[in-house]
Amino acid sequence: MIKMRESVIMKIHYGTALGAVALVAIHILFRMTQNFTVSLQYENVIANYHLLPYSLMLEVVLILLSIHGFNGLRVILLELKQGIGYEKIVNWGCISAMTALVAYGSRTILMAGMGIS
């Protein structure tokens, strides 16, 4: 498998952070279109998932935050301890956890969008 250079990983890290900040800002602004408490009521939350562009944005936010968060965790763990075996476990562990979180989150978005509870 081709090893990604650390500069490429860090460019992705910074890019996902910027993307997430922009999209989460939109997400928060949408909460302000109505009373905050009302916007968090069950029907209103489900209505967001029925709106295709909005649910796509939530999917992108999920992917961006998962990549950024798990890469951040990977960096912290690599700085805590060193060793070839340990680093392999950390790298693959973070990739697996990130994939699992994206898969689970996507499943939730899909199910809510299709009205399956």
Place this chain on the structure above:
Amino acid sequence: MAAISPKMTEEVSQTAVPTPKSITLMISKFNPNHESSHKFVEFKVPVQKWTTVLDAILYVKQHLDTSIAVRYSCRQASCGSCGMKINGKPSLACYTKISELNSDIVTVEPMSNFPIIRDLVVDFTSLFSSHKKLKPYIIREDSEIASDAKEFLQTPKDVEEYLQFSYCIKCGLCNSACPTMATDSSFLGPQALTQAYRYVADNRDKGKKERLKMVDESHGIWRCHFAGSCSKVCPKGVDPAMGIQLLRGYLLGFRK
């Protein structure tokens, strides 16, 4: 013989050397081959306004405890041998005057982030190997010392790009102050990364691609958190934190 007037006596007394005051010098003693932890040993040392920490340690070594291990050489902040933690801050012992510390108790310990050989002497193997790894010399195929060659000319602006970074004396104080080095033993460290920038920024050098590849690894340049403590402790006025950020610029495509 003429009698000395009272006025003259007063002048003489004003220029005379003041009686030295005394401070407590606490030296960390530790021999990793025989002991499990370090201990501080206290010494009373007479000091003058100009007494440096190294002078005080050498006074102790000469008069009170000959067994103290300390590394020093030039005594003028040029060789980078006498780095140690003075009152908790990484400093050169020959470049730190006791009067500047404003304290009657001065503690000296070996630098952090290096294995201790004995007392105040640390092992620089990792510092030198990281430095060597990044090829701290100009890489190019032709040479300016060949018989028919000319000197590689640089404008003052070209020299400015790297000049301050060439003042590094490899004393290890920056690596000792670095918080990343405290947990990541594989991190290249501010000293080596700054030297990588020094040669990358030199327009006579053709090894930029090679060096950037070396620093662009999992324990390389990206592990710097820009705490800036390296720049704070450098006795030669080098700004390693800035060198690291400028080097990052090449990897992010901001600099060519």
